[in-house]
Amino acid sequence: MFTACKTSIMTNRVITSQIVTGYQECQRKAFLLLFGNDQGTRHQYVSIIERQRILNRDRQTDTIIKQGRTVKAYDDSSLGEKNAVFVDARIRVDDCEAYCDIVESPSLSCSEYRPIIVTGTYKVSEEQKLELLFAGHVLGKALNSNIQNGSIIDQGGRSHKLKLSNSQKILNPILNSLSQWMVAPPTEPPSAVLHKACPYCQFSVSCREVAEKNDDLSLLDRLTPKLIKRYHGKGIFTLKQLSFLFKPRRSRKRKSKLHEIYKPELQALAIRTSKIYLLGTPELTRHPTELFVDIEGIPDQGFHYLIGLLICSAQGNSYSSFWANTQQDEEQNFRQFLATIEKYSDAPIYHYGSYEPKAFRKLATRYKSDIDSVRKRFINLNSLIFGKIYFPVRSNRLKEIGKFIGASCVSDTIK
Ligand code: SF4
The missing domain is CATH 3.90.320.10 (Lambda Exonuclease; Chain A)
Incomplete structure (x- = not known):
């Protein structure tokens, strides 16, 4: 009622x-x-x-x-x-x-x-x-x-x-x-289980402190509420407990599958032991010239205001930034970027995560550009790590892994 x-x-x-x-x-x-x-x-x-x-x-x-x-x-x-x-x-x-x-x-x-x-x-x-x-x-x-x-x-x-x-x-x-x-007010607040809305919440600092103190499973970025519930059902509540669940498999038959499945237990073990674990070797063919791209946008407005490009070749590294100050500048900015990367038509285009291909698809549709040949050159570096390399960090975000390997951010905008 x-x-x-x-x-x-x-x-x-x-x-x-x-x-x-x-x-x-x-x-x-x-x-x-x-x-x-x-x-x-x-x-x-x-x-x-x-x-x-x-x-x-x-x-x-x-x-x-x-x-x-x-x-x-x-x-x-x-x-x-x-x-x-x-x-x-x-x-x-x-x-x-x-x-x-x-x-x-x-x-x-x-x-x-x-x-x-x-x-x-x-x-x-x-x-x-x-x-x-x-x-x-x-x-x-x-x-x-x-x-x-x-x-x-x-x-x-x-x-x-x-x-x-x-x-x-x-x-x-x-x-x-x-x-x-x-x-009848509850005597205790519901547990601090971190999720994707937390970074924008006014209680994010205090909740993170509680989660850290409890060594809560939700500190691992990839653990969904459903997975956390499943671990709770098995009596696993902390990352430390989770880390003891990892059992290396030796079966050769399963080897290829192992490369694709993310293992939270191994991530927790990497954090507990502060070591990097490999479940496979990423395969990457290097090229004389390689491009690295990063796009920044405002999702709420569907506006992509910056395309960052790093060109690595035998002559050295060069950086370019393509800025759109207004939405009206976006098309010209995108076309200038495409014209630049066309000069390196054999070079792979590395990006990290799924944001860049999605942004390019949207821009290409919006401005009626054929980017099929460009898309074939995209290589998602995140997918080379996923399920294969376990850094002792809580997420595979570029900032977090970068910090661990000693890379510093040029600006706060690096994802
Ligand atoms: S930070 Fe906010 S959204 Fe996240 S657990 Fe705490 S109260 Fe909930």
Whole structure:
């Protein structure tokens, strides 16, 4: 049975939009937001996105004013007013408080209330959709009616309409769990199990410290929550315990397969013994001239602003940087890069990871370029390491391996 927003309030705590979206991402995050004394430190990227969101909200508000509608600061008592637009609304009902950038009340052009979330990003995330669902849910409680639709306006000004009538199915499990926490708070926070969202979370420093102290399995980059659960089922909770599971196989029949399968146990052993382990020899044919490429971009905007190129030949090494200061420069930048590498048509093009081939595919499609011959020259150095070489580090990220082998970064942008 749905209980949230009806439960008698036993504490002064409220279930906010941030806590609801936090719970969906990580239960520990929701717990720390709800019960923690320290609210952590916001990541720089998240702060930039938040600033962009405020600017975007101001732009949307200006547009509404130009349309001749009345814009008001939100307060509970004025919510019933028709033909009004409320901005920066914190809608509180019982123990729930939803944030909504804009609430439109019924007008001649729209017969129903409409919650609007404004974003600082160009792409709409699942988290932002959940934020809107929660805003619609609490607004509905405040008006004692069902909110049917809402919108998300992205950084580019595009409006994405979302049906809110079935929001209960998604919200109920989250709100019920949070309500139970409010009534009977757990004595301990959920464990610090690191995952891909952690680097941007405000609690990343403290959670990493806890994970380090516990020598937690999630410190290994490639261990997924599913794999971690499987190891927990076997009574393995720490990297040290994991390291003792590795058993070298001598069977020749399995040799070829061994090269392809990643072994977390061996990674843990490499870390415990501070040694590099080889499960195979990477095969790489060297060439008189070799190219190394690295692309930097802003995924949210689909914008690739830098292509770095290192040319190694008998004459020495030379570096080139292809910068696009704006999206309009991107095509010319890409074409200049292609013209440069065409001068070395026999040279392999080394890259690290899957980002570069994907970026090239996107750029080639966007600018209608045939890059088939270029793509055939790509060699992913990461795939030469994967499952074969185990460095005593927690991930195969270039920065981490580079640091171990004594290579220093020219800039922070090296992946
Ligand atoms: S750092 Fe990671 S584990 Fe810790 S609260 Fe944030 S998302 Fe959860």
